[in-house]
Amino acid sequence: WVQHLGFWVLSFLILTGAFATAWPVATADFIYTLLFHVSLITAVYVHLRLLLPLLLKHRRFLLYGVLVVSLLYGAVMLNEYTFTELSDWLFPGFYFVSDYTRAEIALFIGLYLILTTSFKLSRSWMALQRTRLVLEATRRANVETELMALRAQVNPHFLFNSLHSIYALALEQSTQTPDLILRLSNVLRFMLYETDKKRIQLRDEVACISEYVALQKTRLPDTAMVEWQTRLAGPEMQIAPLLLMPLVDNAFKHGLQGEKTRIRMQLSCTDGTLILDITNTKPGNSRVADDRPGGIGLANVRRRLQLAYPDRHLLSIDEDENQYHVHLKVVLT
Numbered sequence: 001w002v003q004h005l006g007f008w009v010l011s012f013l014i015l016t017g018a019f020a021t022a023w024p025v026a027t028a029d030f031i032y033t034l035l036f037h038v039s040l041i042t043a044v045y046v047h048l049r050l051l052l053p054l055l056l057k058h059r060r061f062l063l064y065g066v067l068v069v070s071l072l073y074g075a076v077m078l079n080e081y082t083f084t085e086l087s088d089w090l091f092p093g094f095y096f097v098s099d100y101t102r103a104e105i106a107l108f109i110g111l112y113l114i115l116t117t118s119f120k121l122s123r124s125w126m127a128l129q130r131t132r133l134v135l136e137a138t139r140r141a142n143v144e145t146e147l148m149a150l151r152a153q154v155n156p157h158f159l160f161n162s163l164h165s166i167y168a169l170a171l172e173q174s175t176q177t178p179d180l181i182l183r184l185s186n187v188l189r190f191m192l193y194e195t196d197k198k199r200i201q202l203r204d205e206v207a208c209i210s211e212y213v214a215l216q217k218t219r220l221p222d223t224a225m226v227e228w229q230t231r232l233a234g235p236e237m238q239i240a241p242l243l244l245m246p247l248v249d250n251a252f253k254h255g256l257q258g259e260k261t262r263i264r265m266q267l268s269c270t271d272g273t274l275i276l277d278i279t280n281t282k283p284g285n286s287r288v289a290d291d292r293p294g295g296i297g298l299a300n301v302r303r304r305l306q307l308a309y310p311d312r313h314l315l316s317i318d319e320d321e322n323q324y325h326v327h328l329k330v331v332l333t
Contacts, residue, residue, distance in 0.1 A: 007119075011112075012037065019099075031091055038082045043075035043109045044116050052120065068113070075109045076102050169219050176218045183215035191242065199238035202269060202332070206230050209248050213265070216252045224261035231268040237332045239274065240308045246301050247278055247326055254324065255280030262323070272333030278326040282319065305330070 016025055016033040051071065055064040080102075100108070166180050190208045213228045220226065248265060255263045263280040298317070305313045312331040317324065 007116075008037070008041065011040070031087075035082050035087055035090075036079070038086070039075045039079035039105070040109060040112050042078060043071055044112055046071055047113050048116060048120060052117070072106050072109055072113075076105050079105050079109075165216065165219060174219070179218055180215055183211055183218070186211050187215065197241065200241045202237045202239045202274070203232060205239055205241065205244060206232070206267065209244060209267075212245070212248065216256075220256070220261055221259050223259040224256075225263070226261065227264045227266075229266045231270075233268075233270045237269055237272060237274070239330075239332060240304060243301065243304055243308070243330075244276060244328075246298065247276065247328065250298065251278045251280040251324075251326070254282060257281050257283065269332070272331060274328075274330045274332055276326070276328040279323055281323050 012033055015036065016029055019033050019036070020026070020029045047068070051064060051067055055061075055067065163184075166177060166184065169177050169180065187208055190204070190211075210228065210230075213226065217224075217226050244267070251263050251265065255261060261281060264278070266275075266277045268275050302315060305315060309330055309332075314327070314329040316327045318327075319325065
């Protein structure tokens with residue numbers, strides 16, 4: 001109501017100056033302007049409160065057009081009645097005659113309808129933009145919360161697999177157990193202090209994976225084959241933390257076959273595009289499915305890719321009788 005009041009006060013001052021016959025403005029000029037606003041205010045609010053929300057908003061364009069024309073005609077008639085009848089009753093000491101033709105009055109009222117409709121639509125548009133901004137902020141907050149939950153999910157999943165491996169060696173009283181615990185400590189230190197950010201340096205992620213691969217290799221026989229090759233070219237890139245670890249973790253979880261173990265992992269990043277290829281042996285009659293225990297790793301990666309890199313990634317998982325192959329492509333820039 002403050003905005004409306006301000007609009008009409010401004011309108012009154014402008015029209016008073018336009019209608020004034022001399023300077024300074026006489027009392028009769030103020031009264032004339034006030035009477036002229038009777039038809040203006042009536043037309044504007046019938047249009048804003050009735051025609052716009054009831055007809056135009058519901059796309060009833062033909063009826064809206066007919067009623068707008070009728071409103072203009074009715075407002076012109078009200079203007080004439082105001083100066084011929086209402087003015088004598090309200091201000092008997094003054095005599096007023098409208099200085100404008102019906103066409104000119106209709107033009108006046110039409111301009112006010114256009115002006116106030118523009119204000120109304122601009123306010124509605126700004127309100128819509130504010131609503132969109134709030135919804136977008138809420139969506140981003142929800143996405144960030146889900147990403148944080150998924151990142152936190154990686155830690156216990158990875159920790160469970162690593163501790164299971166160390167436990168198996170501890171039962172055998174292997175001399176490698178202390179070294180494995182030390183390497184696991186290094187990896188966990190990275191997870192604890194470096195992964196609370198939206199993005200980290202790709203080289204730090206690769207270093208963590210290298211430590212984990214070394215951890216796994218210490219408990220394999222010499223005849224097992226584990227390859228971990230990296231090639232990072234160009235400027236340093238950033239990546240969502242622990243995005244690649246579940247894929248590497250799965251390769252060891254499902255690919256360890258003792259002396260028959262064959263795991264080949266190749267990671268490259270060129271011109272802002274990361275490519276990770278993993279091939280590993282598979283146990284007989286086994287499938288890596290998201291709906292079985294341990295499938296959480298792949299489901300986690302898929303969801304994080306959708307949230308962090310929408311339309312900028314490709315993840316494919318293929319298998320044959322002897323091995324799995326994982327191909328991941330992510331555009332980091």
